[in-house]
Amino acid sequence: MTNEHAIDVRDLSLTYAGQPPVIALEAVDLAVARGEFAALLGPSGCGKSTLLRVVAGLVRPTTGEVHAEDVAYMPQRDLLLPWRRVVGNATFAAELAGVPAAEARTRALALLGRFGLAGFERSWPAQLSGGMRQRLALLRTFLAPRHTLLLDEPFGALDAITRHEMQRWLQGVLTEEPRTVLLVTHDVEEALTLADTVYVMSPRPGRIVTRVDVRLARPRDALTVISAEFTSLKARLLSALEGDAAPEAYR
Ligand SMILES: Nc1ncnc2c1ncn2[C@@H]1O[C@H](COP(=O)(O)OP(=O)(O)O)[C@@H](O)[C@H]1O
Numbered sequence: 001m002t003n004e005h006a007i008d009v010r011d012l013s014l015t016y017a018g019q020p021p022v023i024a025l026e027a028v029d030l031a032v033a034r035g036e037f038a039a040l041l042g043p044s045g046c047g048k049s050t051l052l053r054v055v056a057g058l059v060r061p062t063t064g065e066v067h068a069e070d071v072a073y074m075p076q077r078d079l080l081l082p083w084r085r086v087v088g089n090a091t092f093a094a095e096l097a098g099v100p101a102a103e104a105r106t107r108a109l110a111l112l113g114r115f116g117l118a119g120f121e122r123s124w125p126a127q128l129s130g131g132m133r134q135r136l137a138l139l140r141t142f143l144a145p146r147h148t149l150l151l152d153e154p155f156g157a158l159d160a161i162t163r164h165e166m167q168r169w170l171q172g173v174l175t176e177e178p179r180t181v182l183l184v185t186h187d188v189e190e191a192l193t194l195a196d197t198v199y200v201m202s203p204r205p206g207r208i209v210t211r212v213d214v215r216l217a218r219p220r221d222a223l224t225v226i227s228a229e230f231t232s233l234k235a236r237l238l239s240a241l242e243g244d245a246a247p248e249a250y251r
Pocket residue numbers: 016018022024042043044045046047048049050051204
């Protein structure tokens with residue numbers, strides 16, 4: 001297995017033990033280069049979160065190999081700590097990773113404005129809007145300090161307008177704070193707005209059925225979404241999601 005990728009998944013399968021056993025993933029291959037933004041698109045229940053947990057090292061695959069460097073994982077639920085203020089939540093992952101508290105706090109305070117949380121450092125999570133909670137969970141992940149971010153539907157709980165704002169905002173943040181990203185989503189437009197590469201998974205057991213390279217110029221905005229190229233990529237992804245892609249279309 002080569003190490004030129006930040007994430008390299010080879011022939012990975014995962015079966016949850018039980019009565020009956022659940023085959024969640026089957027023969028998944030996926031490679032993400034350093035600095036690349038990859039999106040994983042698939043129907044609900046196809047194994048996206050499972051794949052992310054395997055890459056995060058939280059679940060062992062049944063068969064296959066996983067190589068992932070220096071990852072920070074943001075689970076599907078934001079899991080903010082209600083008893084910690086905004087700053088305390090922002091620094092939590094960094095503290096766990098051994099960053100001295102004062103240093104984590106300085107970095108958090110410096111990025112608070114960029115994450116739309118200036119003035120809220122002493123607020124409690126319960127006092128924040130849904131978009132602010134998601135930005136705080138993202139800030140915590142950015143401060144982890146890791147180069148590869150695994151983001152599980154980070155905007156899934158937001159209304160469409162807020163989601164679009166957050167997608168545009170995340171592109172800006174990544175320009176200033178570059179990372180390798182593997183993002184899980186079930187939203188085709190979100191994948192095309194954010195990613196360099198989009199992988200489409202089949203319904204469970206999840207397999208990769210299609211890989212699409214997205215060469216749309218950045219930053220991608222409301223005009224990108226109505227462009228002919230975006231529309232044609234969207235049609236390709238939707239048809240792959242509907243099961244029209246031949247398995248050999250991948251690789
Ligand atoms: N801990 C678990 N034990 C047993 N089955 C699970 C577990 N976690 C997920 N599953 C099952 O595995 C399949 C994939 O789940 P998941 O990875 O959460 O899909 P997705 O994130 O794409 O919606 C689903 O059928 C789900 O019910």
